[in-house]
Amino acid sequence: MRYLLPSLLLIGTLAGCDIISEPKGNVGPNNGGGGGDGVTRNVLLEDCTGHLCNNCPDAAIRAQELKDIYGDRLVVVAVHMVNSFAQPQAPDFTTDFRTPAGTDYENTFQIDALPTGLVSRKSFNNSTLVSRYTWSTAVASLIDQDADVDLQIDSLNFDANSNSVSGTIRAIVFNPAAGPENLTIYLTEDHIIDWQVDQTATPPEVPDYEHRHVLRGALNGSWGEAFLSAADQVGDTVEISFSYPLPSNVLNPANCSLVAYVYNTTGASQYEVQQVTERKLVP
Amino acid sequence: MHPTRTLGLALATLALCLSGLLHAQDGGQIHGNFSTDGQLYNDDEQIGAVKPPADFGLNSWMNLNYRTGNFEAGARFESYEPALLGYPAGAAYNGTGVGYRYATFRKDGLEVTAGNFYEQFGQGLAFRTYEERALGVDNAMDGLRVKFNPDTGIYLKGIIGTQRFAFDNGTTKGAGIVRGLDGEISLAEAFPRLFPKLAAKGNSLIVGGSFVSKFQPDQDPFLELPENVGIWAGRANYVSAKWNLYSEYAYKINDPNGSNGNIYKPGQALMANATYSVRGLGISAGAHIFDNMVFQSDRGAPTLFDLNINYLPTLAKQHTYNLPATLYPYATQPNGEVAYQGEVFYKFKRGSKLGGKYGTKISANWSGAWSLDTTRLANDTIHLQGYSTNFFSMGDRQYFSDFNVELRKKLSANWELALTYLNLVYDIETVQGKAGKPVIYADMFILEGLHVISDKTSLRFELQHLATKQDHGNWATALAELTFSPHWFVAAMDQYNYGGSVETELIHYPIGTFGYIRGGSRFSFSYGRQRAGIFCVGGVCRVVPAANGLTASITTTF
Numbered sequence: 001m002r003y004l005l006p007s008l009l010l011i012g013t014l015a016g017c018d019i020i021s022e023p024k025g026n027v028g029p030n031n032g033g034g035g036g037d038g039v040t041r042n043v044l045l046e047d048c049t050g051h052l053c054n055n056c057p058d059a060a061i062r063a064q065e066l067k068d069i070y071g072d073r074l075v076v077v078a079v080h081m082v083n084s085f086a087q088p089q090a091p092d093f094t095t096d097f098r099t100p101a102g103t104d105y106e107n108t109f110q111i112d113a114l115p116t117g118l119v120s121r122k123s124f125n126n127s128t129l130v131s132r133y134t135w136s137t138a139v140a141s142l143i144d145q146d147a148d149v150d151l152q153i154d155s156l157n158f159d160a161n162s163n164s165v166s167g168t169i170r171a172i173v174f175n176p177a178a179g180p181e182n183l184t185i186y187l188t189e190d191h192i193i194d195w196q197v198d199q200t201a202t203p204p205e206v207p208d209y210e211h212r213h214v215l216r217g218a219l220n221g222s223w224g225e226a227f228l229s230a231a232d233q234v235g236d237t238v239e240i241s242f243s244y245p246l247p248s249n250v251l252n253p254a255n256c257s258l259v260a261y262v263y264n265t266t267g268a269s270q271y272e273v274q275q276v277t278e279r280k281l282v283p
Numbered sequence: 284m285h286p287t288r289t290l291g292l293a294l295a296t297l298a299l300c301l302s303g304l305l306h307a308q309d310g311g312q313i314h315g316n317f318s319t320d321g322q323l324y325n326d327d328e329q330i331g332a333v334k335p336p337a338d339f340g341l342n343s344w345m346n347l348n349y350r351t352g353n354f355e356a357g358a359r360f361e362s363y364e365p366a367l368l369g370y371p372a373g374a375a376y377n378g379t380g381v382g383y384r385y386a387t388f389r390k391d392g393l394e395v396t397a398g399n400f401y402e403q404f405g406q407g408l409a410f411r412t413y414e415e416r417a418l419g420v421d422n423a424m425d426g427l428r429v430k431f432n433p434d435t436g437i438y439l440k441g442i443i444g445t446q447r448f449a450f451d452n453g454t455t456k457g458a459g460i461v462r463g464l465d466g467e468i469s470l471a472e473a474f475p476r477l478f479p480k481l482a483a484k485g486n487s488l489i490v491g492g493s494f495v496s497k498f499q500p501d502q503d504p505f506l507e508l509p510e511n512v513g514i515w516a517g518r519a520n521y522v523s524a525k526w527n528l529y530s531e532y533a534y535k536i537n538d539p540n541g542s543n544g545n546i547y548k549p550g551q552a553l554m555a556n557a558t559y560s561v562r563g564l565g566i567s568a569g570a571h572i573f574d575n576m577v578f579q580s581d582r583g584a585p586t587l588f589d590l591n592i593n594y595l596p597t598l599a600k601q602h603t604y605n606l607p608a609t610l611y612p613y614a615t616q617p618n619g620e621v622a623y624q625g626e627v628f629y630k631f632k633r634g635s636k637l638g639g640k641y642g643t644k645i646s647a648n649w650s651g652a653w654s655l656d657t658t659r660l661a662n663d664t665i666h667l668q669g670y671s672t673n674f675f676s677m678g679d680r681q682y683f684s685d686f687n688v689e690l691r692k693k694l695s696a697n698w699e700l701a702l703t704y705l706n707l708v709y710d711i712e713t714v715q716g717k718a719g720k721p722v723i724y725a726d727m728f729i730l731e732g733l734h735v736i737s738d739k740t741s742l743r744f745e746l747q748h749l750a751t752k753q754d755h756g757n758w759a760t761a762l763a764e765l766t767f768s769p770h771w772f773v774a775a776m777d778q779y780n781y782g783g784s785v786e787t788e789l790i791h792y793p794i795g796t797f798g799y800i801r802g803g804s805r806f807s808f809s810y811g812r813q814r815a816g817i818f819c820v821g822g823v824c825r826v827v828p829a830a831n832g833l834t835a836s837i838t839t840t841f
Contacts, residue, residue, distance in 0.1 A: 016496025017513030017536045023506045023667050110375045125458035133541030134583025140504040204719045
C-alpha cells in the first residue's frame with residue numbers, strides 16, 4: 001500500500017502530458033484557400049481596443065498577422081471602447097476613436113477588460129470574448145465551414161462632392177436561416193496615424209502609431225436592419241440598396257472600406273455573424 | 284428548456300430529495316446560510332459614476348447542506364439580477380440558478396464526492412480550487428473527487444472534472460478537463476519506528492507529492508499545441524511546538540497559453556516559509572520564486588481571473604485599513620516574480636517598563652517583490668522557449684515593497700490605541716498595467732482607537748493619511764464606528780483626495796452605514812460614494828467603476 005502513491009504519480013506523469021520540442025514542426029498555416037468547393041464562411045474579427053490600452057498594439061499585430069494569412073476571408077475591425085482605455089486624455093491622446101456602436105457592443109457583450117476580441121460574435125468555450133492568443137484558433141475553426149449565405153457588396157459608389165456612399169448589397173441563400181438575420185454596415189478607416197500607448201515601446205506613449213481598420217461608424221445603426229428571414233429559400237437572392245453620408249470623423253475616404261455582415265438576431269446563437277464581406281470605398 | 288423552469292425543477296428535485304431523506308433517516312440536519320448585496324446607483328459626474336440601465340444590481344447566494352450519518356449533499360443557489368457593477372472579477376455572471384451542488388459519502392477511510400467541490404494540493408502551486416466571493420472568483424470543480432486514507436498517516440486524493448467559468452442562469456464550464464492525484468504521508472504517524480524522536484516529541488514531518496494534468500483539444504492552425512499539459516509538485520512540512528517549516532516546489536511542462544504569449548518554456552515555482560513562535564514572540568520569514576506559472580484549464584481564458592487550476596499566493600501583508608488595502612494592493616505576478624517577506628511580533632509583558640499595566644504589542648513586517656532575472660532568446664523560431672531564466676536571481680525591476688510597523692497598546696480599561704506606519708514602493712505600471720506611470724513612493728500613518736463608553740456602547744475610529752508625490756497625490760481617511768451592543772451599529776467614513784504636491788481635483792468620498800445584528804443575521808445599509816479603481820493581473824485589467832448610491836446587505840446562517 002505504501003508504494004501506491006509513487007506508482008500512481010508515475011502513471012499520472014507518463015499519461016498526463018505531451019512534450020513538444022518543435023511546435024511548428026508538424027503544422028502549417030492555412031493559406032486561405034477555403035475548405036471546399038463551395039462558398040465558405042468569412043470571419044469578422046472585432047478587435048476591441050483603446051488608445052490608452054498598453055497591450056492593445058500586441059493584439060493589433062496578431063490581428064494583422066491573421067489578416068495577412070487569410071486575406072479577404074478575414075475582416076478585421078478595430079473597435080475602440082471602454083472609457084478608461086478609449087476616452088480622450090490631454091494633452092496628447094485627444095482623438096476620440098469611440099463610436100456609439102462601439103459603446104453598444106461594450107455594454108451588450110459586457111466588455112470591461114482590454115484587449116479582447118469578438119470572432120464572428122460566436123461563443124468559444126462558453127465565452128463570446130476571445131483572448132488575442134486564441135484568435136487564430138477561433139478563426140480557423142470557423143473559416144472553413146460551409147456558408148449558409150453568400151454576401152456581396154454588389155455595387156459601391158463614393159461621391160466626394162456630397163461625401164456620401166451608396167450601393168447595393170446582395171445575399172444568396174444556401175441554407176434557410178433559422179430565424180431573422182440583420183444586416184449591419186460598418187465604415188472603417190485604415191492607416192490613421194495618432195497617439196497610442198504601447199508597453200513594448202520606449203517611451204510607451206507613441207505619437208505616430210498606425211491605427212488599422214478603425215471603426216468609424218455603423219452606417220445603419222449598431223444593430224443594423226432586418227435583412228434575411230426563415231422564409232428565404234435556398235437559391236433566393238435578397239438585395240438591399242443604401243445611401244449614407246460618411247461619418248464626420250473620417251479623415252481620408254481613400255483609406256476607408258465598407259464592411260457588411262449578417263447576424264442572427266434571436267436564439268441561442270444570437271449576434272453570431274453568419275457572413276461578412278468588405279470592399280474598399282475607393283478602389 | 285427555459286432557465287426558470289430548469290431552476291424550478293432543480294429546486295423541486297432537491298426539496299423532494301431532502302424531505303425524503305429527512306423522513307427516511309433520523310438525526311439528519313439541514314444547515315446553510317444566505318447573503319445578499321444590493322446597490323441602487325446614482326449618476327455622479329464628479330467621480331465618473333454612471334447609473335446602469337437597470338438602476339441597481341443585486342447579488343445573492345444561499346447555501347443548503349444536508350447531512351445524515353455518512354452522507355452529505357448540498358447546493359448553492361445564486362442570483363445576479365443583474366450583477367453589481369464591476370462584479371465578478373472574470374467572466375460575467377448573469378441570471379439565477381444553481382451554482383454549486385454536490386453529494387458526498389464517507390466510509391472506511393474513503394470519501395467520495397460527486398458534483399462540485401473545492402480542493403487543494405499542498406499550498407496550491409499545482410492545484411487549488413476555491414471561492415473568493417468578494418472578488419467574484421470561483422473556479423470550483425465539477426466532476427468526481429475520491430479521498431482515501433489507506434493506513435495511518437497516509438492520505439490520497441484523486442480528482443477529475445471541469446471548472447466553473449461563468450454564470451448564465453447556472454454555471455458555465457471551461458473547455459479543459461482537469462485531473463490530478465495527490466499523496467501525503469505523515470512520517471511520524473506512518474512509520475513511528477523509523478522516526479521515533481519525532482513521534483516521541485509529538486512533532487511531525489509531512490511529505491507530499493502531486494501530479495495534475497489538463498486536457499484541451501488543439502485546433503490551432505499554426506502551432507502544435509500540447510493537448511495534455513502536466514504539472515507536478517513536491518512538498519515538505521516540519522511542525523514542532525515552536526517551529527513550522529514549509530517548502531513546496533512545482534514544475535510545469537510546456538504550456539503555451541494566452542498569458543505567456545504561447546511560449547513552450549516550462550514553468551517553475553518554489554516557495555519556502557518558516558515561522559517560530561513562543562509565548563509573546565512570533566517570527567516568520569518567507570520567500571518564493573514564480574516563473575511562467577499561469578496554469579488555466581483553457582489556454583485561451585479571457586482573463587487571469589478565469590479557470591485557474593493552481594494558486595500562487597502573494598507574499599505581502601494583507602492590510603485591512605482602507606487606504607493601504609484599496610489604493611495600492613499588490614498582486615502576484617504569476618509569470619515572473621521573486622518575493623520575500625519577514626515579520627516579527629513581540630508582546631511586552633504586563634508590568635514591564637514598556638508593557639505597562641496591560642501589556643504592549645509591536646509588530647514589524649517587510650515584504651518585497653522583484654522581476655525575475657530573464658534573458659529574451661534571439662531567433663527563437665523553432666522551439667519557442669521565449670526566454671531563459673536565472674531561476675534564483677531577481678531582476679532589476681522592483682515591483683513592490685511594503686515596510687510597516689504597528690504598535691498596539693491598551694491604555695486603560697476603556698481605551699486602546701494602535702499606531703501604524705507604512706512605507707510603500709509600488710510599480711503601478713506593472714501591477715495595474717498603467718503604462719508610463721512612475722513608481723509610487725508613499726508613506727502612511729494610521730491611528731486606530733477603541734473607546735469603550737459603557738458595557739453596551741463602544742466607539743472605534745481610524746485616522747489615515749497617505750502622502751505621495753506620484754499618481755493622485757495625498758489621501759486622508761477618517762472613520763468612526765459606534766456600536767450599541769448587541770444589536771445596532773452606525774459608521775461614517777470619508778476618503779479625501781487632496782493631492783498635496785500633485786495637482787488633482789479635490790474630491791471627497793463620504794459614505795455612511797448603519798446596521799442591525801440579531802443572532803446569526805446581519806443587516807446593513809450604506810449610502811455614499813465609492814472610489815473607482817483598476818484591478819490588474821498580468822497586464823490584463825478589470826475596471827472597477829466609481830459608484831454613488833445606496834447599498835444594502837443581509838447575511839444570515841441557519
